[in-house]
Amino acid sequence: MANEEKKLVEIQNLRKYFPIKGANGPGVQAVQDVSLYIKKGETLGLVGESGCGKTTLGRTLLRLYEPTGGKIIYDGETIFDNPLDKDGNPIGKAKAVNMLPYRKKMQIIFQDPSASLDPRMTVGEIIGEAIDIHKLAANKKDRADMIKGLLSRVGLNTEHANRYPHEFSGGQQQRVGIARALAVKPEFIVCDEPISALDVSIQSQVVNMLEDMQAEMGLTYLFIAHDLSVVRHISNRIGVMYLGSLVELGESYELNRHPIHPYTQTLLSAVPVPDPKLSRTRQRIILEGDVPSPMNPPSGCRFHTRCPYATQQCKEEAPKFKEHEPGHWAACHLLDK
Amino acid sequence: MSEQKNKLLEVKDLKVSFFTPAGEVKAVGGISYDLDYGEVMGVVGESGSGKSQEAYSIMGLLQSPGKVVGGSITFEGEDVLSFTKDQMTQFRGNKVAMIFQNPMTCLNPVYTIGNQLVEALRAHDKNISKEDAEKRAMEMMELVGINNVQKRMKQYPHEFSGGMRQRVMIAMGLICHPQLLIADEPTTALDVTIQAQILDLMKDLQKKTKMGIIFITHNLGVVADICDKVSVMYAGRIVEQGPVDDIFYEPAHPYTKGLLRSMPRVDAESYERLIPIEGTPVDMLNPPEGCPFAPRCEHCMKICLKKMPPYVEVGEKHRSACWLRVQELMGKEEN
Numbered sequence: 296m297a298n299e300e301k302k303l304v305e306i307q308n309l310r311k312y313f314p315i316k317g318a319n320g321p322g323v324q325a326v327q328d329v330s331l332y333i334k335k336g337e338t339l340g341l342v343g344e345s346g347c348g349k350t351t352l353g354r355t356l357l358r359l360y361e362p363t364g365g366k367i368i369y370d371g372e373t374i375f376d377n378p379l380d381k382d383g384n385p386i387g388k389a390k391a392v393n394m395l396p397y398r399k400k401m402q403i404i405f406q407d408p409s410a411s412l413d414p415r416m417t418v419g420e421i422i423g424e425a426i427d428i429h430k431l432a433a434n435k436k437d438r439a440d441m442i443k444g445l446l447s448r449v450g451l452n453t454e455h456a457n458r459y460p461h462e463f464s465g466g467q468q469q470r471v472g473i474a475r476a477l478a479v480k481p482e483f484i485v486c487d488e489p490i491s492a493l494d495v496s497i498q499s500q501v502v503n504m505l506e507d508m509q510a511e512m513g514l515t516y517l518f519i520a521h522d523l524s525v526v527r528h529i530s531n532r533i534g535v536m537y538l539g540s541l542v543e544l545g546e547s548y549e550l551n552r553h554p555i556h557p558y559t560q561t562l563l564s565a566v567p568v569p570d571p572k573l574s575r576t577r578q579r580i581i582l583e584g585d586v587p588s589p590m591n592p593p594s595g596c597r598f599h600t601r602c603p604y605a606t607q608q609c610k611e612e613a614p615k616f617k618e619h620e621p622g623h624w625a626a627c628h629l630l631d632k
Numbered sequence: 633m634s635e636q637k638n639k640l641l642e643v644k645d646l647k648v649s650f651f652t653p654a655g656e657v658k659a660v661g662g663i664s665y666d667l668d669y670g671e672v673m674g675v676v677g678e679s680g681s682g683k684s685q686e687a688y689s690i691m692g693l694l695q696s697p698g699k700v701v702g703g704s705i706t707f708e709g710e711d712v713l714s715f716t717k718d719q720m721t722q723f724r725g726n727k728v729a730m731i732f733q734n735p736m737t738c739l740n741p742v743y744t745i746g747n748q749l750v751e752a753l754r755a756h757d758k759n760i761s762k763e764d765a766e767k768r769a770m771e772m773m774e775l776v777g778i779n780n781v782q783k784r785m786k787q788y789p790h791e792f793s794g795g796m797r798q799r800v801m802i803a804m805g806l807i808c809h810p811q812l813l814i815a816d817e818p819t820t821a822l823d824v825t826i827q828a829q830i831l832d833l834m835k836d837l838q839k840k841t842k843m844g845i846i847f848i849t850h851n852l853g854v855v856a857d858i859c860d861k862v863s864v865m866y867a868g869r870i871v872e873q874g875p876v877d878d879i880f881y882e883p884a885h886p887y888t889k890g891l892l893r894s895m896p897r898v899d900a901e902s903y904e905r906l907i908p909i910e911g912t913p914v915d916m917l918n919p920p921e922g923c924p925f926a927p928r929c930e931h932c933m934k935i936c937l938k939k940m941p942p943y944v945e946v947g948e949k950h951r952s953a954c955w956l957r958v959q960e961l962m963g964k965e966e967n
Contacts, residue, residue: 344823464912465679494678495850499894499908506905521824528896528906548902565828567853569895571876574857581832582825585793 302368303483303515304356304401305332308379309365311348311355315590323589325351327539327597328365330616333483338509338516340530340547342523342562344586348539349519350406353485356517357401358394369397369483399429402476406488408468412460418446418471419456425478445474449504466497470504477508485517490525502529523566527551532622535559538597539589541616545623556625558598596628604629638709640811640844641667641690647702648685648694648868657916659685661868662703669811672838672845674855674876676891677865678913683848686865687814690846691730692720708811725756729805733817735797739789745800746785749773749807756808772803777833795826799833806837814846819854831858852891856880861949864888867914867924869940874950884952886929923955931956 309329314322325348333339341349354360356367358375364385367375374397377389405411412421422442432438443453449470460468469489476484486505490498502525508514520526526533527547534544535558543556554560561580568574582601587593593600599609608628616626648660660682667673677683688694690705690712705712707727715723732738740748749769754760760768770781776799778784789797798818805813815834819827835858838845847859855862855876862879864872864887872885883889890909897904911928914920920927926936935955944957 344825466912494913495852495891496678496894496909496913499906500910503906503908523824524896528900528903548900561825565824567824567827567831567851567857569852569856569880569892571856571880574853579828579832581828585795585826586823 301335302332303335303370304517305368306330306356307366307368309352309355309367310363310379311351311360312363320590324539324592325589326355327592329536329541331534331541331544333515333517335515336509336513337531338518338529340526340533341517341519341536342521342526342533343536344521346586346589347536348589349536350487352536353403353487353517353519357403357485358391359403361391369401399479400482401485402479402481402483403485403487404469404472404476404489407492408465408472409460411472412468414460417457417459421460421471422446422456422475422478425475429479431479441478445478448477448508449474466493466501469493469501473504480512481514483515483517485519487519488521491520491522498525505529523563535562538586538592540597540626542598542627543625549623555619555623555630556627557602557604557629596626639666639706640669640671640708642706643690643703644706645703646686646689646700646705648682648689649699649701651697651699654917658919659698659868659916660689663863663865663870665863665870665873667812667844667846669844670838670842671861672847672859674859674862675846675848675865676850676852676855676862678850680913680916681865682868683865684816687730687816687846687848691724691728691814693730722756725752725810726808727810728812728814729808729810730814730816731798731801731805731818733820735794735801735821736789738801739797741789744786744788745792749785749800749804752804753807768807772807773800775837776800776803777829778803794822795829798822798830802830802833802837806841809841810843812844812846814848816848817850820849820851827854834858852895864891867916867919869924869953871925871954872952874947878947878950882947884946884950884957885954886931886956887925923953
């Protein structure tokens with residue numbers, strides 16, 4: 296779907312730590328030096344287990360969380376820059392621009408539709424608020440027309456504008472959340488697990504709607520989810536995260552056919568397939584143990600404590616994120632040999 | 633299994649209603665199935681389809697204002713619904729155990745894991761000594777794959793990860809050797825790699841103990857992985873029931889077909905657009921007349937909106953409730 300090779304969003308060594316009161320050390324290392332870019336018009340999927348930092352990455356990229364370090368470039372303009380020295384300490388003061396003009400271009404759809412809508416505002420007010428902040432409507436009639444247009448775009452009735460969020464089902468609430476994000480006519484949307492809270496039969500409706508809107512309006516998505524089959528379906532490229540780091544990135548079907556990082560291989564083999572015969576014959580790689588705490592991540596490669604192929608080198612030295620095949624990136628010492 | 637021997641569990645025309653201020657909600661509207669020793673039955677359905685309430689009624693755990701309003705539940709030949717409170721207490725835990733979706737809310741945060749396991753055992757076996765109970769608890773924890781048992785017994789729930797807590801819940805459920813385990817979305821709150829661990833553990837334990845399992849989930853991938861047979865529920869009714877292969881490869885009901893079609897295919901080599909089921913789930917306060925799925929069904933006929941379809945055998949032990957099938961059969965007879 297990417298019509299040109301233009302990078303719309305780019306992050307370089309993005310880092311986000313959450314300090315813990317009264318504790319020594321840097322706190323929770325939620326996102327650890329992640330670099331990636333998203334091309335205009337494409338969908339980049341981001342997968343990983345809970346606590347791997349995928350949601351934090353999405354929010355830090357929008358500067359809903361202020362980054363600890365690194366650089367964010369949107370459409371050629373630097374919106375945050377805070378270079379770090381070798382020890383990870385910031386050099387000088389961070390460069391940070393006013394985000395208001397960028398909020399119009401960069402939007403987000405949240406995971407839990409009922410928690411992300413104000414229960415005391417009508418749907419019309421929720422959508423209208425975004426229009427008011429960015430002064431997009433010339434007059435009252437214009438504003439009402441815009442709200443109606445947005446509601447019908449996401450498959451709701453125009454009279455739904457006067458209702459409150461609790462009067463809607465989960466699937467409809469998520470549609471309201473999407474309408475709210477669309478209200479400012481954004482170019483880029485972070486979809487943070489937009490379908491995880493929905494019923495199976497509703498999920499595909501929302502997925503199809505997101506695809507239609509992308510084709511119509513030329514949107515660019517960062518699609519965060521833990522359901523690999525849906526991410527593969529909707530994404531052009533997929534990034535896999537483990538404990539704050541990006542471990543693999545590649546074309547979506549290529550990544551599924553030939554995962555090169557041991558963690559991606561495990562993750563793919565663990566997804567249950569809705570095919571009884573296949574699941575009886577399929578060999579699953581079962582990982583031992585649990586994900587380590589991001590407060591105190593393992594040294595070297597963060598995956599080495601659970602990796603079946605780990606060597607001494609993996610314990611001591613963090614692998615570099617490298618391009619191993621055209622467009623297929625991974626961070627693993629095994630691949631360097 | 634010989635014919636005269638009782639089935640492990642037989643549910644006949646079970647009806648569960650909730651009497652709310654807004655009116656009666658028929659959460660379960662007459663479902664029947666049976667389960668044998670060593671069988672795993674999957675119950676699939678959307679939220680609000682009644683799949684959990686049906687399981688709660690077997691355990692006698694229905695919360696007010698919910699009530700069983702009809703039908704029967706027979707466990708090893710005994711009528712479960714006529715049990716007294718004491719009989720029910722003995723039945724729960726000893727014969728049937730249940731594990732829930734969120735293991736954190738099911739464990740008491742102020743007692744150690746060992747304490748809670750021993751309590752579960754001693755509640756059902758008054759004569760067992762404390763030492764023996766602790767020994768059994770430790771064996772159970774080892775069985776479900778928890779290492780360093782001595783130390784783990786003295787720890788509190790918050791010191792366990794989500795996957796480990798679910799293992800504790802399974803250990804607690806199985807400590808009295810029940811014949812039937814009801815698992816209500818046991819892996820939904822877990823990550824895929826942890827889910828794979830728990831599913832493997834359950835398959836392994838099931839082989840060792842020969843217990844029957846009712847596995848409630850909305851994830852068809854999990855069903856394909858662990859179940860022998862499947863009941864597909866929609867709006868409080870079982871719309872299709874059959875062996876797992878039949879359900880996945882020869883689905884008969886339009887809802888089952890729709891569910892399978894709406895998911896991205898596993899073996900897809902390139903992009904294929906999804907085919908969703910249009911419309912929204914049923915409002916259980918005002919269910920439509922006739923087949924509950926009719927308003928969303930692409931094959932909807934006049935009769936579907938008026939009358940509930942009967943069950944039709946579409947294969948060996950495979951039945952479906954759909955007028956389309958009824959008409960097909962009648963057409964055949966006429967010819």
